[in-house]
Amino acid sequence: MTTTRLDRWERRTEWPLAGSAAVFLAAYAWPILEPSLVHGWRRACEITVYAAWLLFAVDYTARVVLADRRLHFVLHHLPDLAAVALPVLRPLRLLRLIALIRVLNRRATDSLQGRVALYVSSSVVVVIFVAALAELDAERGHIGARIQTFGDAVWWAITTVTTVGYGDRYPVTTDGRLVAVGLMLAGIALIGVVTASIASWLIANVRAAEADTEHALQRQITALHTELLEIKALLKADAADR
Amino acid sequence: MTTTRLDRWERRTEWPLAGSAAVFLAAYAWPILEPSLVHGWRRACEITVYAAWLLFAVDYTARVVLADRRLHFVLHHLPDLAAVALPVLRPLRLLRLIALIRVLNRRATDSLQGRVALYVSSSVVVVIFVAALAELDAERGHIGARIQTFGDAVWWAITTVTTVGYGDRYPVTTDGRLVAVGLMLAGIALIGVVTASIASWLIANVRAAEADTEHALQRQITALHTELLEIKALLKADAADR
Amino acid sequence: MTTTRLDRWERRTEWPLAGSAAVFLAAYAWPILEPSLVHGWRRACEITVYAAWLLFAVDYTARVVLADRRLHFVLHHLPDLAAVALPVLRPLRLLRLIALIRVLNRRATDSLQGRVALYVSSSVVVVIFVAALAELDAERGHIGARIQTFGDAVWWAITTVTTVGYGDRYPVTTDGRLVAVGLMLAGIALIGVVTASIASWLIANVRAAEADTEHALQRQITALHTELLEIKALLKADAADR
Amino acid sequence: MTTTRLDRWERRTEWPLAGSAAVFLAAYAWPILEPSLVHGWRRACEITVYAAWLLFAVDYTARVVLADRRLHFVLHHLPDLAAVALPVLRPLRLLRLIALIRVLNRRATDSLQGRVALYVSSSVVVVIFVAALAELDAERGHIGARIQTFGDAVWWAITTVTTVGYGDRYPVTTDGRLVAVGLMLAGIALIGVVTASIASWLIANVRAAEADTEHALQRQITALHTELLEIKALLKADAADR
Numbered sequence: 001m002t003t004t005r006l007d008r009w010e011r012r013t014e015w016p017l018a019g020s021a022a023v024f025l026a027a028y029a030w031p032i033l034e035p036s037l038v039h040g041w042r043r044a045c046e047i048t049v050y051a052a053w054l055l056f057a058v059d060y061t062a063r064v065v066l067a068d069r070r071l072h073f074v075l076h077h078l079p080d081l082a083a084v085a086l087p088v089l090r091p092l093r094l095l096r097l098i099a100l101i102r103v104l105n106r107r108a109t110d111s112l113q114g115r116v117a118l119y120v121s122s123s124v125v126v127v128i129f130v131a132a133l134a135e136l137d138a139e140r141g142h143i144g145a146r147i148q149t150f151g152d153a154v155w156w157a158i159t160t161v162t163t164v165g166y167g168d169r170y171p172v173t174t175d176g177r178l179v180a181v182g183l184m185l186a187g188i189a190l191i192g193v194v195t196a197s198i199a200s201w202l203i204a205n206v207r208a209a210e211a212d213t214e215h216a217l218q219r220q221i222t223a224l225h226t227e228l229l230e231i232k233a234l235l236k237a238d239a240a241d242r
Numbered sequence: 243m244t245t246t247r248l249d250r251w252e253r254r255t256e257w258p259l260a261g262s263a264a265v266f267l268a269a270y271a272w273p274i275l276e277p278s279l280v281h282g283w284r285r286a287c288e289i290t291v292y293a294a295w296l297l298f299a300v301d302y303t304a305r306v307v308l309a310d311r312r313l314h315f316v317l318h319h320l321p322d323l324a325a326v327a328l329p330v331l332r333p334l335r336l337l338r339l340i341a342l343i344r345v346l347n348r349r350a351t352d353s354l355q356g357r358v359a360l361y362v363s364s365s366v367v368v369v370i371f372v373a374a375l376a377e378l379d380a381e382r383g384h385i386g387a388r389i390q391t392f393g394d395a396v397w398w399a400i401t402t403v404t405t406v407g408y409g410d411r412y413p414v415t416t417d418g419r420l421v422a423v424g425l426m427l428a429g430i431a432l433i434g435v436v437t438a439s440i441a442s443w444l445i446a447n448v449r450a451a452e453a454d455t456e457h458a459l460q461r462q463i464t465a466l467h468t469e470l471l472e473i474k475a476l477l478k479a480d481a482a483d484r
Numbered sequence: 485m486t487t488t489r490l491d492r493w494e495r496r497t498e499w500p501l502a503g504s505a506a507v508f509l510a511a512y513a514w515p516i517l518e519p520s521l522v523h524g525w526r527r528a529c530e531i532t533v534y535a536a537w538l539l540f541a542v543d544y545t546a547r548v549v550l551a552d553r554r555l556h557f558v559l560h561h562l563p564d565l566a567a568v569a570l571p572v573l574r575p576l577r578l579l580r581l582i583a584l585i586r587v588l589n590r591r592a593t594d595s596l597q598g599r600v601a602l603y604v605s606s607s608v609v610v611v612i613f614v615a616a617l618a619e620l621d622a623e624r625g626h627i628g629a630r631i632q633t634f635g636d637a638v639w640w641a642i643t644t645v646t647t648v649g650y651g652d653r654y655p656v657t658t659d660g661r662l663v664a665v666g667l668m669l670a671g672i673a674l675i676g677v678v679t680a681s682i683a684s685w686l687i688a689n690v691r692a693a694e695a696d697t698e699h700a701l702q703r704q705i706t707a708l709h710t711e712l713l714e715i716k717a718l719l720k721a722d723a724a725d726r
Numbered sequence: 727m728t729t730t731r732l733d734r735w736e737r738r739t740e741w742p743l744a745g746s747a748a749v750f751l752a753a754y755a756w757p758i759l760e761p762s763l764v765h766g767w768r769r770a771c772e773i774t775v776y777a778a779w780l781l782f783a784v785d786y787t788a789r790v791v792l793a794d795r796r797l798h799f800v801l802h803h804l805p806d807l808a809a810v811a812l813p814v815l816r817p818l819r820l821l822r823l824i825a826l827i828r829v830l831n832r833r834a835t836d837s838l839q840g841r842v843a844l845y846v847s848s849s850v851v852v853v854i855f856v857a858a859l860a861e862l863d864a865e866r867g868h869i870g871a872r873i874q875t876f877g878d879a880v881w882w883a884i885t886t887v888t889t890v891g892y893g894d895r896y897p898v899t900t901d902g903r904l905v906a907v908g909l910m911l912a913g914i915a916l917i918g919v920v921t922a923s924i925a926s927w928l929i930a931n932v933r934a935a936e937a938d939t940e941h942a943l944q945r946q947i948t949a950l951h952t953e954l955l956e957i958k959a960l961l962k963a964d965a966a967d968r
Contacts, residue, residue: 155903162910164891165406167651177397184404188436194914195679196441199922203445203929214459217940220947221462227954228469234961235476239483241965407648409893419639426646430678437921438683445687456701463704470711477718481725649890661881668888672920680925687929698943705946712953719960723967 006066013059024052025094025130032137033150053084056093060084091134091179094126120193124161124186131183132157138175145172161187248308255301266294267336267372274379275392295326298335302326333376333421336368362435366403366428373425374399380417387414403429490550497543508536509578509614516621517634537568540577544568575618575663578610604677608645608670615667616641622659629656645671732792739785750778751820751856758863759876779810782819786810817860817905820852846919850887850912857909858883864901871898887913 027048031037037045060080067073074081083092132153139145139153146169147153156169160183171177269290273279279287302322309315316323325334374395381387381395388411389395398411402425413419511532515521521529544564551557558565567576616637623629623637630653631637640653644667655661753774757763763771786806793799800807809818858879865871865879872895873879882895886909897903 151900158907158910159891160406162889162914163404163406163647164886164889164910164913165401165408165649165893166891166896167407167409167893168896170408170410174393181400184400184406187406188404188433189440191433191914191917192437192440195437195918195921196444198915198918199441199683199925200444202922202926214456214940217459217943217947218462220944220951221459221466224947224951224954225462225466225469227951227958228466228473231954231958231961232469232473232476234958234965235473235480238961238965239476239480402648405646405648405889407643407650407891409649409651412650412652416635423642426642426648429648430646430675431682433675434679434682437679438686438925441683441922441925442686456698459701460704463701463708467704467708467711470708470715474711474715474718477715477722481718481722644890647888647890649885649892651891651893654892654894658877665884668884668890671890672888672917673924675917676921676924679921680928683925684928698940701943702946705943705950709946709950709953712950712957716953716957716960719957719964723960723964 004068006063009062009066017055017059020052020055021094024049027052029133032133052093053090057084091130094130116197124190127183127186128154128157128161131179134179135171135176138173138179139171142173146170157183160184161190163187163191246310248305251304251308259297259301262294262297263336266291269294271375274375294335295332299326333372336372358439366432369425369428370396370399370403373421376421377413377418380415380421381413384415388412399425402426403432405429405433488552490547493546493550501539501543504536504539505578508533511536513617516617536577537574541568575614578614600681608674611667611670612638612641612645615663618663619655619660622657622663623655626657630654641667644668645674647671647675730794732789735788735792743781743785746778746781747820750775753778754817755859758859778819779816783810817856820856842923850916853909853912854880854883854887857905860905861897861902864899864905865897868899872896883909886910887916889913889917
């Protein structure tokens with residue numbers, strides 16, 4: 001595997017982008033969590049969100065330019081394009097924080113299982129937090145809306161992502177429902193990953209016995225090889241004798 | 243594998259049938275989405291739906307006639323029979339659009355994983371759209387019905403297929419409940435496919451190590467073979483010497 | 485495997501017990517579905533239910549007596565004991581109809597996959613029907629009960645077994661909640677079986693390639709064997725020459 | 727594997743800790759289930775809960791001291807730390823009863839499948855019982871709370887852990903919602919374990935055929951070895967002849 005220019009770009013921009021996602025998160029979350037924020041700070045947050053968007057747009061453009069097969073790159077990174085091009089999907093940019101988790105993760109744990117578990121659980125926490133923010137932003141103040149505080153939004157996000165869906169809180173606006181759909185998909189993925197991890201762990205245990213069989217096969221063949229070498233030596237000695 | 247007459251028929255009718263399913267979809271969806279459609283257009287849509295039904299009935303009959311084991315074919319294609327024979331199940335005919343996806347798919351992607359992912363996600367979109375249409379058709383205008391607009395119907399379909407089931411919208415008519423049952427089954431299948439894909443991917447990764455063991459075995463056996471050929475050459479030279 | 489006396493008993497009583505379960509089902513379902521049934525028929529149904537119970541009790545006792553390890557048998561067949569001993573769990577006796585499905589199944593299909601699919605789907609249909617009956621029996625007439633017709637009960641059973649749980653219908657009595665718990669467990673099992681079947685099918689496809697590797701190994705080893713036999717023949721001819 | 731001092735400590739404290747968890751459970755459950763308990767008994771229960779907490783705190787401290795890598799131990803046993811340090815999470819201490827199940831389990835069953843099934847089902851029962859207690863404790867008496875009796879709490883816990891979530895009962899307090907989140911996670915784990923067990927069982931059945939192939943390989947290689955030994959004997963006899 002050779003590292004392309006795209007790989008180098010992505011490695012170098014990993015930290016700055018994760019950092020700007022964190023700044024974006026703060027500037028995005030503050031006005032939502034603090035509805036009575038004074039005008040000056042609210043304006044500052046808007047500008048910060050805009051600046052972070054600029055950075056993401058520059059990064060996306062650079063990656064398209066650096067890619068070997070540009071159309072292929074665009075088609076395989078549609079969520080990135082959507083997060084940059086559609087203002088309503090801007091919370092998706094926060095998913096870059098998951099990349100940050102990946103970086104931190106690389107240092108924190110050693111086993112593959114631990115890494116997958118830590119990665120999935122931190123991603124779920126980020127997704128729930130971001131979805132609750134976006135939902136609160138979409139619903140608050142609408143007539144008949146049942147999600148009016150951040151606590152309610154987090155509670156709703158958790159009942160949705162686990163597919164429990166009590167129905168005591170649910171979105172009533174179109175924007176809020178779009179957030180809900182994203183969260184439901186994340187929920188199905190979550191159930192899938194948890195189940196699949198347990199299944200692969202169980203199956204790997206069963207597999208241990210099979211690996212033993214294969215190693216026994218290898219030992220048997222090695223024994224055969226030793227015999228053959230002895231036979232060749234005998235034959236050569238025989239030929240030399242005569 | 244020899245291609246039977248049935249195979250040839252199915253390959254040839256793939257595109258025309260997918261096309262007539264698309265026309266059927268338009269003629270089925272329009273009066274539902276536009277309740278105030280003038281009588282003339284409404285009549286035209288009814289005739290188109292009827293014409294499409296005729297095509298499907300002809301195709302089904304032809305496939306039964308061409309099959310080698312007719313009873314076996316009928317028993318293994320009960321949904322096709324139901325979609326043709328029962329007017330209430332006519333939305334099932336739209337599932338042929340999924341066949342269209344399969345055809346397009348064959349061109350668009352190259353990897354097996356990409357193909358499965360694209361196929362599942364497009365099928366889910368078609369199923370949700372068709373179920374929302376059928377649900378709206380069944381529920382609208384009924385007393386106490388909570389699904390009165392297409393937006394509500396799509397939202398209800400998504401909360402159902404993901405098994406979240408808030409309960410803010412649910413069908414109250416028998417026809418609407420039948421559509422819901424189909425959608426719930428699709429939801430269980432969706433969770434199953436997502437989980438199974440992740441599991442098989444995880445297991446395949448674990449399996450890579452095993453494949454290495456097997457290839458090592460093959461290399462060992464090839465080395466044995468080389469030795470044996472050398473020994474045979476020695477023996478033959480020996481026999482020639484004498 | 486030797487057939488024990490218990491095996492022979494179970495094979496011989498398979499059909500009579502499935503038949504008496506069918507009769508029991510009719511006698512159990514009729515008064516529930518027809519609340520205005522006249523006293524005479526209602527009494528006849530009660531007597532039939534009692535007679536079927538006697539048969540099941542005799543069968544259970546006979547199986548305990550015929551078992552080699554009686555305590556082990558009782559501990560591994562607790563649901564059978566519960567269905568016989570606890571009147572509230574008598575709907576469990578209807579699960580013997582699933583055994584009937586198994587018998588019919590043996591004749592109807594040939595492939596393992598078809599058999600599993602048919603078995604699971606018929607079991608789900610039986611479980612939903614029986615649970616709807618038991619639920620209607622438990623809830624009807626209670627204050628605040630939302631399940632008052634058989635149609636509602638079937639709809640509720642389906643939303644429960646798929647874990648969708650809209651919440652438009654739910655049990656309010658203790659007996660009704662016990663039925664619901666059984667149905668939820670069946671739902672989790674259903675999701676598990678569907679997912680596991682898809683996963684094992686996907687994995688089996690991946691496995692085909694591996695089986696090829698193993699067969700290649702076998703062919704290589706067979707080639708080695710042929711070489712060795714040739715060498716032995718050469719050596720023997722050599723020894724005979726001298 | 728050598729047994730460390732930590733292992734010995736954990737083996738020796740297994741029974742006393744499970745016992746004190748049982749006592750803790752009684753002293754925790756009694757005032758919740760009996761709201762009209764007289765002051766004296768209520769006080770006794772509080773003291774018992776405090777004493778059990780002391781035992782758990784001592785045990786946790788001892789395990790940290792005895793661990794080889796203390797920081798590693800603390801990071802990998804965060805739930806234990808939380809259960810000891812945060813009063814609101816004290817129901818987590820009851821999970822030690824699951825350890826008791828493990829001990830009893832070791833005696834009761836012989837097959838791996840039976841053990842997993844028994845372990846999962848008893849854990850689910852303990853988790854539902856403990857969650858219902860904690861939920862009732864958190865919700866009872868609050869304005870608008872819908873969980874006011876133990877029966878309701880158990881019913882709610884079961885609808886939550888199976889992810890059905892009718893929405894007829896749901897928590898409205900922050901403490902109650904925290905308990906619900908724990909229960910939803912347990913529900914996802916439950917679905918995961920059930921599905922994964924079925925999948926690994928199905929796959930193991932498919933695998934049986936493969937194991938046969940491997941054993942055939944072993945037999946083939948053993949036959950090769952026999953041939954080689956014969957050839958060596960021939961060669962040696964040959965060399966001795968001359």
